[in-house]
Amino acid sequence: MNTPLTRLMVASLFLGVAACTAEPEPVAPPEVIEPMADPQPVDIAKEGEGELTGHPPAPEAPWANRRRMDIDQLDASMQRVVGLAWEDSAGRNQFVELASTLGKPDYIDSTQEDLTVSLLFQKFLGDAARDVCERRADGEADGDLEPLLMSHVTAETTVETDAAAVDANLAELLLRFHGQSVAPDSDRMNPWRWLFTSTVHVTEDPVLGWRAVCVGLLTHPDFYSY
Amino acid sequence: MAVHRNSRRSFLRSSLLALGGTAGLSAMGGLGPLAGLARADAVPGADRYFVFVYFSGGWDILLGLDPRDPRDFHSGNLSDTLIQPGYELLDDEGHITDIISTNAGIKFGPYIGDIANHAEKVAVVRGMSMETLTHEAGRRRFITGKVPSGLLARGSSGATWLASHLGQGELIPQISVNVESYNVDQPSFASALKVSNVPDLLRSLVPGASGLGTLEERQIDELLAQAALCPNPEDSKLWQASEQARIGVRNMIEADLADYFDFQANTPEMEALRDHYGIAASGSSALATPEAQAAMASTALKRGISRVVSIRANTQSLDTHYDNWTTDQGPIQERGWNAISRIIEDLESSEYENTGESWLDRTTIVAFSEFSRTARVNANTGRDHSLTNACLLVGGGVTGGRVIGASSDVGMEPTATDLATGMQSMDGEVVKPEHVIRSLMVDAGIEDDVADLRVEPIGALFG
Numbered sequence: 076m077n078t079p080l081t082r083l084m085v086a087s088l089f090l091g092v093a094a095c096t097a098e099p100e101p102v103a104p105p106e107v108i109e110p111m112a113d114p115q116p117v118d119i120a121k122e123g124e125g126e127l128t129g130h131p132p133a134p135e136a137p138w139a140n141r142r143r144m145d146i147d148q149l150d151a152s153m154q155r156v157v158g159l160a161w162e163d164s165a166g167r168n169q170f171v172e173l174a175s176t177l178g179k180p181d182y183i184d185s186t187q188e189d190l191t192v193s194l195l196f197q198k199f200l201g202d203a204a205r206d207v208c209e210r211r212a213d214g215e216a217d218g219d220l221e222p223l224l225m226s227h228v229t230a231e232t233t234v235e236t237d238a239a240a241v242d243a244n245l246a247e248l249l250l251r252f253h254g255q256s257v258a259p260d261s262d263r264m265n266p267w268r269w270l271f272t273s274t275v276h277v278t279e280d281p282v283l284g285w286r287a288v289c290v291g292l293l294t295h296p297d298f299y300s301y
Numbered sequence: 302m303a304v305h306r307n308s309r310r311s312f313l314r315s316s317l318l319a320l321g322g323t324a325g326l327s328a329m330g331g332l333g334p335l336a337g338l339a340r341a342d343a344v345p346g347a348d349r350y351f352v353f354v355y356f357s358g359g360w361d362i363l364l365g366l367d368p369r370d371p372r373d374f375h376s377g378n379l380s381d382t383l384i385q386p387g388y389e390l391l392d393d394e395g396h397i398t399d400i401i402s403t404n405a406g407i408k409f410g411p412y413i414g415d416i417a418n419h420a421e422k423v424a425v426v427r428g429m430s431m432e433t434l435t436h437e438a439g440r441r442r443f444i445t446g447k448v449p450s451g452l453l454a455r456g457s458s459g460a461t462w463l464a465s466h467l468g469q470g471e472l473i474p475q476i477s478v479n480v481e482s483y484n485v486d487q488p489s490f491a492s493a494l495k496v497s498n499v500p501d502l503l504r505s506l507v508p509g510a511s512g513l514g515t516l517e518e519r520q521i522d523e524l525l526a527q528a529a530l531c532p533n534p535e536d537s538k539l540w541q542a543s544e545q546a547r548i549g550v551r552n553m554i555e556a557d558l559a560d561y562f563d564f565q566a567n568t569p570e571m572e573a574l575r576d577h578y579g580i581a582a583s584g585s586s587a588l589a590t591p592e593a594q595a596a597m598a599s600t601a602l603k604r605g606i607s608r609v610v611s612i613r614a615n616t617q618s619l620d621t622h623y624d625n626w627t628t629d630q631g632p633i634q635e636r637g638w639n640a641i642s643r644i645i646e647d648l649e650s651s652e653y654e655n656t657g658e659s660w661l662d663r664t665t666i667v668a669f670s671e672f673s674r675t676a677r678v679n680a681n682t683g684r685d686h687s688l689t690n691a692c693l694l695v696g697g698g699v700t701g702g703r704v705i706g707a708s709s710d711v712g713m714e715p716t717a718t719d720l721a722t723g724m725q726s727m728d729g730e731v732v733k734p735e736h737v738i739r740s741l742m743v744d745a746g747i748e749d750d751v752a753d754l755r756v757e758p759i760g761a762l763f764g
């Protein structure tokens with residue numbers, strides 16, 4: 076019964092429990108509705124001394140709707156974070172090739188970029204993530220690229236051989252990809268540790284584990300929205 | 302022909318088939334009552350499909366949908382009529398330069414192409430007012446049925462309303478190739494899969510090179526799905542839309558639809574399709590054409606992949622202010638009309654789900670542009686923008702061989718129309734894009750004005 080699928084299912088149960096045990100992000104405080112003061116007569120003769128409002132307006136909650144990066148931002152962010160651009164075999168940037176389909180304005184028919192998280196955005200984000208993560212992980216494993224995805228670990232390191240190094244590497248990747256400073260022992264690390272560990276369980280290849288983590292980080296809304 | 306659907310309808314059908322067996326089916330005469338049972342949960346108008354065809358740049362309706370006879374409108378009375386057909390100015394050697402009279406009684410301009418052969422099936426709405434001379438505003442007005450705020454579209458597209466109403470039975474309820482589509486208040490599933498051409502659609506349907514195995518992919522899926530269930534993401538509209546799109550992509554790729562749109566494949570089926578639509582067998586540019594988009598539209602419907610498809614009829618703009626009007630306007634328009642004709646013929650020759658009726662009986666095709674061009678030729682031998690417009694509808698419940706409304710014989714101005722009879726009437730109202738959108742929605746079973754279009758449907762359009 077110790078098939079990869081069984082292991083995945085067991086691991087999934089673990090994830091289900093662990094994924095939301097993250098430290099909660101700050102949420103908008105509930106709106107405080109102050110009772111309105113009774114109207115007060117204002118002596119207009121005393122210019123500058125009248126109280127025009129009973130209470131100052133309540134400060135606005137520090138809250139904004141999430142927005143998706145535009146395609147240029149996404150392309151630049153991916154290059155910055157992974158160190159590689161999404162390119163085809165001829166070296167053509169695919170975000171440029173697919174600009175129109177991905178909703179970039181051409182300033183002839185359209186002047187505004189479509190920033191919805193559409194099917195196509197998800198499809199090509201996934202393609203881009205898989206492409207750059209594969210090249211990054213393989214390049215580092217082969218020694219062709221400087222360590223970035225595996226800066227605290229080697230191509231053989233697993234949780235069993237050096238758990239602290241794996242956690243340190245995950246913490247650095249979360250900071251690099253999502254801008255989140257997470258302590259290695261934080262619950263917020265659990266889903267990512269699970270992804271790495273379960274992938275290594277299934278493939279017996281830590282490099283594939285880091286590649287999966289890389290794809291997960293790039294396709295996670297914390298990467299492409301703000 | 303393999304048909305892809307997600308629907309409860311399919312599930313019900315297969316369950317009922319399993320219970321009743323095929324003997325019951327033949328006794329009942331095909332799907333008959335079974336189909337009714339299987340569609341018990343279906344919405345009104347559940348058998349409707351839609352194709353929107355956009356002519357970009359502003360078409361010259363004198364050359365197509367709203368012509369004038371040059372014997373009646375000529376230089377001798379131009380100062381009275383303010384209408385100049387200008388057919389003799391067109392630089393297209395060998396092409397007819399006269400109006401085309403059809404058996405159905407509808408008259409077309411010289412560049413209506415093969416639509417003239419389908420006149421008995423089409424309805425033409427004339428004398429419409431776009432109330433704008435701005436490309437973006439006109440386009441968005443027709444797409445949404447609402448006056449834009451400046452240039453910003455207000456409300457969801459008519460296509461999105463229809464896709465939303467018709468449900469998520471199809472894998473990709475709405476596809477839009479190079480046509481804007483908006484969804485501000487409808488469920489995510491109704492949003493269009495928007496691509497700029499057929500090759501990009503094809504590319505979106507195949508998995509990208511990954512190098513990761515199925516199990517690793519499922520683990521990434523699992524992590525992202527769990528993340529979306531957490532409290533903050535649950536409250537985020539963007540996050541939830543993102544999650545739905547991610548699941549949609551997975552389903553779309555697993556359905557293995559790409560082969561249906563690989564129009565240059567070396568198979569007898571694709572060869573026949575290329576012959577019919579006029580698509581070259583090689584070269585990627587052949588798939589970025591109106592013909593390829595037309596083939597995509599009918600394929601998406603007939604394969605059960607989509608309910609509503611929008612395509613663009615022209616790759617070169619119709620915005621002909623200069624002497625390019627004499628060389629380009631007619632041929633570009635004609636090519637678009639011919640592409641629509643190919644869709645009509647394709648759908649008409651394909652039986653709809655063993656009903657004895659054709660796909661064209663279930664599919665309404667709407668051809669539109671953001672506005673038309675001035676009735677008089679300008680000093681540059683071109684035509685500028687005119688707010689008077691027309692559109693064409695064919696198939697579905699559309700009453701064929703009918704002209705609704707008319708532009709005036711002086712200056713081609715919009716005129717009032719009796720919506721019930723389709724005749725010009727001083728007591729009627731000037732038809733606008735929202736009338737057309739409302740009519741389509743009513744035909745699809747949406748009786749109430751849920752899109753807040755604030756107009757009545759054009760009763761004369763549908764039988």
